[in-house]
Amino acid sequence: MLAGVRVADFSRVLAGPYATMMLADFGADVVKIESPAGDDTRHWRPPVDASGRATYFGSVNRNKRSVALDLTDAAGLAEARRLAASADVVIENFRPGVMDRFGLSYDEVRASNPGVVYCSITGFGTGEGAALAGYDLLVQAVGGLMSITGAPGGEPAKAGVALVDVLTGQNAVTGILLALRECERTGHGQRVEVNLLHGLLSALTNQAASTLATGTPPPRLGNAHPSIAPYAVFHADDRELVIAVGNDKQFRALAGVLGVPTLADDARFAGNVDRVAHRAELTALIEERLAGASAAHWVEALSSAGVPAGLVNDVAEAIAFGEALGLEPVAEIGAGAATSRTIANPIGLSASPAVYRTPPPALDEHAGADWHPTPSKGPHP
Incomplete structure (x- = not known):
């Protein structure tokens, strides 16, 4: 291209x-x-x-x-x-x-x-x-x-x-x-x-927009979201996971998976605005239920129910997760011990995809090469 x-x-x-x-x-x-x-x-x-x-x-x-x-x-x-x-x-x-x-x-x-x-x-x-x-x-x-x-x-x-x-x-x-x-x-x-x-x-998108609209800078909220709940990191029996509920349907499904379906009918949590207002109470109730099983168990159960959830991966786990999804996140150039492995270009094009031709160069590796001193006439289609 x-x-x-x-x-x-x-x-x-x-x-x-x-x-x-x-x-x-x-x-x-x-x-x-x-x-x-x-x-x-x-x-x-x-x-x-x-x-x-x-x-x-x-x-x-x-x-x-x-x-x-x-x-x-x-x-x-x-x-x-x-x-x-x-x-x-x-x-x-x-x-x-x-x-x-x-x-x-x-x-x-x-x-x-x-x-x-x-x-x-x-x-x-x-x-x-x-x-x-x-x-x-x-x-x-x-x-x-x-x-x-x-x-x-x-x-x-x-x-x-x-x-x-x-x-x-x-x-x-x-x-x-x-x-x-x-x-x-x-x-x-x-x-x-x-x-x-x-x-x-x-x-800064929404955070800048809220500041411009209200004149009030947003505070630090840790892993919580200023406008959505529950949308944060939670603790299970063995490690952390993220639950990212974006609407009432997902919250009802979350309550069902946790074995407390009545949470979805509780006036404190009935709508997103209510859940944001009672974020601390909701977090305590969710973590009480999550403590009974592993994070992997909850991720599988929640995902099956249509609730966005995932483990808090380290970088190695994140790369492996991308590979498991077939995203091919790693680009390899060369072979054997000298193979260069980097994260692949994230832009996918169907007709003219990224190509990985050469590893990062040694300093001055191409000294004296022909640089075509005549100026080009602009980009070629």
Whole structure:
């Protein structure tokens, strides 16, 4: 689908590399331009995979070529400019102004390559927030996510993965593809700008909407939902499970499975608004019943009755669960001890699916390759 699209990838760490891997999976030729020291995540170890590669780096850099260039060196900078001039897409996530200092700004690249789609990823935009460091933890804090994550009355908590970086990488992919489509139509490129803070605010969805509508920020509720009950983590005899009741029919089925069908007729729990108002009482009653059997027993019984429920899996269990469902969540490249295993691209296309061609590259593995110095004429259909 993206065969013939050249991507000059000046990004590093997570948001940018995640975006370019998504493009590479669908055929784009991604040239990863690294400093002589390499992407920082090459050195974030342990853990490492079977070939000794840092798993953090490996998670977002398959299907790419690597060339190491020192942008403070005249020859390295000249090669970087040549790569940018030959690319359909340039992507970078330096602090605002860094690419300008190297003569690689959008305006300078566009002057020699008018069809270029130039994507800049920043932490807080290019205005008043340009000087702020775009670290995921920082954005989770100032962007409000930590204020609604964690136990009630407890310490604010971050998500267990750099979620804002991943969301921003997805936004970058969307913007790039939109701009490529427009370039197909007009022959003109454009600049794509995404930033971590705005991406997070957009992802707050209902929590942001309630704040705008009421003027009151939502509190931390732990694993409870502000608008639905029971919709949380519960404790069974041996481990935790999630029960996610979304309507009265499901609640009635839940009450039946738990052996207390009268709960569905109790005025405190008759409708969702009532259940939210009496959440603590309802939770105590549910957990009293759940304590009599294993979580796996309850998940099977509830699922059979049409009540959404599942175990609180660890990451290994989650991958195995996806495999058991036939989702094929793991992509394998190579064979034997050197096999690279990463999570497969989550986008399924019936006619042009993602293809896993090469493992994450060694630093400067593709030095001296032919980068076709003549600028392309835009993306190929």
